[in-house]
Amino acid sequence: MATAGKVIRCRAAVVWAVGKPLSVEEVEVAPPKAGEVCVKIVATSICHTDEHILEGIFPSVDFPVIPGHEGAGIVESVGEGVTSVKPGDKVIPISLPHCGECSFCLNPESNYCLKNGFSKSQSLLPDKTSRFTCKGKQIHHFLWVSTFAEYTVILEYAVAKIDAAAPLDKVCLLACRFSTRYGAAINTAKVKPGSTCAVFGLGGVGLSVVMGCKAAGASRIIAIDINKDKFAKAKELGATHYISPHDFKKPMQEVLTEMTGHGVDYSFEVIGHADTMTAALASCNMNTGICVMVGEPASGSVICFDPMLVLSGRTWKGTLLGRWNMRDCIPKLVASYLEKKFNSDVLITRTLPIAKVNKGFELLHAGKSIRTVLLF
Numbered sequence: 001m002a003t004a005g006k007v008i009r010c011r012a013a014v015v016w017a018v019g020k021p022l023s024v025e026e027v028e029v030a031p032p033k034a035g036e037v038c039v040k041i042v043a044t045s046i047c048h049t050d051e052h053i054l055e056g057i058f059p060s061v062d063f064p065v066i067p068g069h070e071g072a073g074i075v076e077s078v079g080e081g082v083t084s085v086k087p088g089d090k091v092i093p094i095s096l097p098h099c100g101e102c103s104f105c106l107n108p109e110s111n112y113c114l115k116n117g118f119s120k121s122q123s124l125l126p127d128k129t130s131r132f133t134c135k136g137k138q139i140h141h142f143l144w145v146s147t148f149a150e151y152t153v154i155l156e157y158a159v160a161k162i163d164a165a166a167p168l169d170k171v172c173l174l175a176c177r178f179s180t181r182y183g184a185a186i187n188t189a190k191v192k193p194g195s196t197c198a199v200f201g202l203g204g205v206g207l208s209v210v211m212g213c214k215a216a217g218a219s220r221i222i223a224i225d226i227n228k229d230k231f232a233k234a235k236e237l238g239a240t241h242y243i244s245p246h247d248f249k250k251p252m253q254e255v256l257t258e259m260t261g262h263g264v265d266y267s268f269e270v271i272g273h274a275d276t277m278t279a280a281l282a283s284c285n286m287n288t289g290i291c292v293m294v295g296e297p298a299s300g301s302v303i304c305f306d307p308m309l310v311l312s313g314r315t316w317k318g319t320l321l322g323r324w325n326m327r328d329c330i331p332k333l334v335a336s337y338l339e340k341k342f343n344s345d346v347l348i349t350r351t352l353p354i355a356k357v358n359k360g361f362e363l364l365h366a367g368k369s370i371r372t373v374l375l376f
Helices: 048-055 168-175 177-189 204-216 228-237 252-260 274-283 326-338 354-365
Strands: 008-014 023-029 036-045 071-078 090-093 132-134 137-139 151-155 159-161 196-200 220-224 241-243 266-269 290-293 315-318 350-353 372-375
Touching: 008 132, 008 354, 023 151, 023 354, 036 090, 036 168, 048 354, 071 168, 090 168, 159 326, 168 177, 168 326, 168 372, 177 204, 177 266, 177 290, 177 326, 196 204, 196 252, 196 274, 204 220, 204 228, 204 266, 220 228, 220 252, 228 241, 241 252, 252 274, 266 274, 274 290, 350 354, 354 372
Parallel strands: 196 220, 196 266, 220 241, 266 290, 290 315, 350 372
Antiparallel strands: 008 023, 023 132, 036 071, 036 151, 036 372, 071 090, 090 159, 132 137
16 A cells, blocks of 8 residues: 555544544554554444543543544555455454453453453553654544544454455444344343343344344343334334333333243343343343343442342343454354345444534434444
């Protein structure tokens, strides 16, 4: 590529401080160093996690920062020693890297990596420097991917090469939201055919869980949300029952227990609130029920619950990116998408140019968008 080894000037959406809207700026992107890859981002979608950055919910995020973690693009250039991808390859950046060397990566039952942001900050690359500057100031990375930049520099072990036939404006969703929540049903809960499931929250996350439950063969999928406008899409994707907490004077766990007799087999909390997390736990079968926490609670949140809820036999689980080993599984998920084994396109509400990124966040906040894809 003509830009190999050179500083690239391009557009990026920058958050300068907590509570400030994104500002589309011209930034300078330094060339990749050893073990790094420069990717030209073609499409990136807006996730609630990105909104949390603007709200300052993540204390490990340093400002100014370029958000974005649900993107897809084309390799522009590679640093010394990179062998798994080459210029021209289509790739999906992954926010949960797979170094292949740590004890977690070497455990076949784990999808965690000690080099991800849960164990250390990912505001700078491992050499403690950034590849972004703007107006003479250092700009921080987000989760080592920063897909709200037209060009971004990523570690080799945080990119997954995908099929050249993949439409980047569609498969970008597989980088996080769809794969995480679809996997919550398939991999984490291991939903069985004929079972009953309850999904608390019907945003893009919850709808992906509904799709996962349907794919696993659940016979009853109860969709729960205060916004009844979301019920039609939930039905389209496989939900069989739809309820709003506003229609009842009793707690949801009591409503679900009465509907099912002994509680649901699997419940999924996809909102991130402590009260709905405990309600989801209490709504599943007291002895064999499995509850999966999918929603992201605010940093510092504390959950208080009756220990008898788990002593009786219930299982309470968390899920990290759907328990997929993302670097290995993203190419497989893309292949399944191309084979039409699932249709994640239905989650895309609209596309916008990067210049209208704040409009995309307004639609998300207003509940008028499941997924907005930004195009460069």
